[in-house]
Amino acid sequence: MRNLFMKVTYDGTHYFGFQTQPEGNTVQDMLEQAIAHLTGETVKITASGRTDAGVHAYGQPFNFETASQIPLERWCLALNARLPEDIVVTEAYEVPLSFHSRRAAKRKTYRYTINGNRFPDPFQLRYQFHHPVALDVPAMEEGLKKLIGTYDYTSFASRKSTKTSHVRTIFSAHMEIDRSMCRPDSSDQGVIHTYITGSGFLQHMVRIIMGTLIQVGEGKRKPEDITGILAACNRAAAGPTAMAKGLALWNVSYEDPGEQAGVTGSKKL
Amino acid sequence: MRNLFMKVTYDGTHYFGFQTQPEGNTVQDMLEQAIAHLTGETVKITASGRTDAGVHAYGQPFNFETASQIPLERWCLALNARLPEDIVVTEAYEVPLSFHSRRAAKRKTYRYTINGNRFPDPFQLRYQFHHPVALDVPAMEEGLKKLIGTYDYTSFASRKSTKTSHVRTIFSAHMEIDRSMCRPDSSDQGVIHTYITGSGFLQHMVRIIMGTLIQVGEGKRKPEDITGILAACNRAAAGPTAMAKGLALWNVSYEDPGEQAGVTGSKKL
Numbered sequence: 001m002r003n004l005f006m007k008v009t010y011d012g013t014h015y016f017g018f019q020t021q022p023e024g025n026t027v028q029d030m031l032e033q034a035i036a037h038l039t040g041e042t043v044k045i046t047a048s049g050r051t052d053a054g055v056h057a058y059g060q061p062f063n064f065e066t067a068s069q070i071p072l073e074r075w076c077l078a079l080n081a082r083l084p085e086d087i088v089v090t091e092a093y094e095v096p097l098s099f100h101s102r103r104a105a106k107r108k109t110y111r112y113t114i115n116g117n118r119f120p121d122p123f124q125l126r127y128q129f130h131h132p133v134a135l136d137v138p139a140m141e142e143g144l145k146k147l148i149g150t151y152d153y154t155s156f157a158s159r160k161s162t163k164t165s166h167v168r169t170i171f172s173a174h175m176e177i178d179r180s181m182c183r184p185d186s187s188d189q190g191v192i193h194t195y196i197t198g199s200g201f202l203q204h205m206v207r208i209i210m211g212t213l214i215q216v217g218e219g220k221r222k223p224e225d226i227t228g229i230l231a232a233c234n235r236a237a238a239g240p241t242a243m244a245k246g247l248a249l250w251n252v253s254y255e256d257p258g259e260q261a262g263v264t265g266s267k268k269l
Numbered sequence: 270m271r272n273l274f275m276k277v278t279y280d281g282t283h284y285f286g287f288q289t290q291p292e293g294n295t296v297q298d299m300l301e302q303a304i305a306h307l308t309g310e311t312v313k314i315t316a317s318g319r320t321d322a323g324v325h326a327y328g329q330p331f332n333f334e335t336a337s338q339i340p341l342e343r344w345c346l347a348l349n350a351r352l353p354e355d356i357v358v359t360e361a362y363e364v365p366l367s368f369h370s371r372r373a374a375k376r377k378t379y380r381y382t383i384n385g386n387r388f389p390d391p392f393q394l395r396y397q398f399h400h401p402v403a404l405d406v407p408a409m410e411e412g413l414k415k416l417i418g419t420y421d422y423t424s425f426a427s428r429k430s431t432k433t434s435h436v437r438t439i440f441s442a443h444m445e446i447d448r449s450m451c452r453p454d455s456s457d458q459g460v461i462h463t464y465i466t467g468s469g470f471l472q473h474m475v476r477i478i479m480g481t482l483i484q485v486g487e488g489k490r491k492p493e494d495i496t497g498i499l500a501a502c503n504r505a506a507a508g509p510t511a512m513a514k515g516l517a518l519w520n521v522s523y524e525d526p527g528e529q530a531g532v533t534g535s536k537k538l
Contacts, residue, residue, distance in 0.1 A: 009388075009392075010391055056392070080389075087391065088388050088389055089388075090387075090452060118345075119349065119357050120349075122278055122280045122354065123278075123325070127392060183360065
């Protein structure tokens with residue numbers, strides 16, 4: 001058997017999230033069907049984590065075992081030919097049988113995108129939360145920085161979370177404003193990207209963080225309120241869950257380059 | 270009567286082009302229906318020019334006469350509320366009754382986008398021509414520069430063109446490579462944007478230019494061949510018509526700022 005590790009990019013608009021659901025129509029289903037079509041095997045893939053319905057991914061890692069002898073360099077094109085066009089496999093590696101995409105993941109980065117311009121961008125409708133009302137972005141970023149560290153993030157987790165511990169680490173977080181689409185002499189405030197990198201994230205965690213930071217940006221809360229919200233360990237203390245469509249799993253990284261046992265050194269596409 | 274001048278951004282994927290067709294479902298139809306719904310008037314709008322089926326626009330100017338007394342600052346939001354979400358009116362001005370969006374247009378810029386990366390980008394499928402095979406971009410740009418000037422562009426016009434003169438002026442043209450989505454250690458060559466600014470363009474002109482330059486990039490033609498293709502004044506001398514989806518009307522400009530009679534000085538949104 002071989003253990004194949006791949007990365008997939010997808011537009012999550014038309015799927016019920018990444019992970020298989022009773023209703024079907026998930027990214028995982030599409031990938032498993034494409035693999036079955038290609039190899040004749042029924043495989044179960046393991047991803048770095050799930051994404052909610054409507055959430056996108058630029059680089060979602062997954063792995064699976066196969067007896068197929070198809071050469072590594074053929075997999076991406078062969079799978080893409082059997083996938084819908086909004087799901088694209090971009091990288092393929094062979095890794096040790098012990099490698100597990102979720103357990104080995106060290107850092108995950110999510111990006112949340114707010115279009116702060118006066119009008120929606122018809123080319124980005126499915127990937128941005130449109131918020132034309134003025135946002136105090138420096139205040140939002142000040143609040144965001146207070147989330148960096150190792151904390152119990154219960155206030156920022158869905159009440160449906162079944163995890164026994166809500167302690168996670170946020171390593172870094174920052175905001176970037178892209179003003180390239182701002183019209184001159186307008187009230188356009190740019191496209192505001194928020195990047196958050198952590199050890200792992202609870203259900204809805206990035207979206208609840210964003211819903212709370214948007215309230216900071218609107219002046220409804222102060223940046224220093226974030227500290228108290230964290231301490232409350234109560235979902236009711238935080239703001240609403242921001243819309244799924246603005247969220248994308250941006251990147252997942254594994255071991256540091258020097259000590260990387262699982263992925264580096266493997267055969268690469 | 271008032272003469273209102275507006276700019277509209279649209280994703281052209283689902284329309285039979287800008288200009289009204291017997292089959293319906295054009296951007297012009299949508300705009301005229303929204304105006305009729307808002308004002309009760311049957312209006313005919315005049316745009317800076319037409320765009321083909323599947324071609325997009327970041328800033329398509331149009332104007333129309335109306336007896337409506339709706340204040341200028343309300344028009345964009347009121348029309349957008351009555352338009353499909355892939356058509357967004359972004360600017361509105363009141364201009365002299367003599368102003369005509371097509372006749373007064375001085376410079377038009379089109380952008381053509383090629384995704385030269387190995388795999389398609391699922392977030393940009395409708396806005397890029399995917400060409401993963403290696404392209405010699407410096408050779409393409411060398412060929413592109415040979416098109417700058419005032420020429421008879423018959424070789425780069427659809428055979429269906431009904432214009433009496435095919436003489437136009439290309440003022441400037443350049444290419445930009447966006448490598449932000451390139452995966453490291455890959456054969457990704459970036460997203461290649463070509464910007465062409467001219468006095469006006471013949472039917473399919475930018476797409477035939479791009480189809481020819483792609484042949485230059487593939488090594489099938491040399492940059493210096495462009496001069497002979499121009500001189501031939503024969504559509505058969507040029508390359509194929511590149512796919513519509515990579516093309517967008519990027520910007521249309523009117524008088525120079527100092528001498529601008531039509532638009533500057535008018536009431537602005």
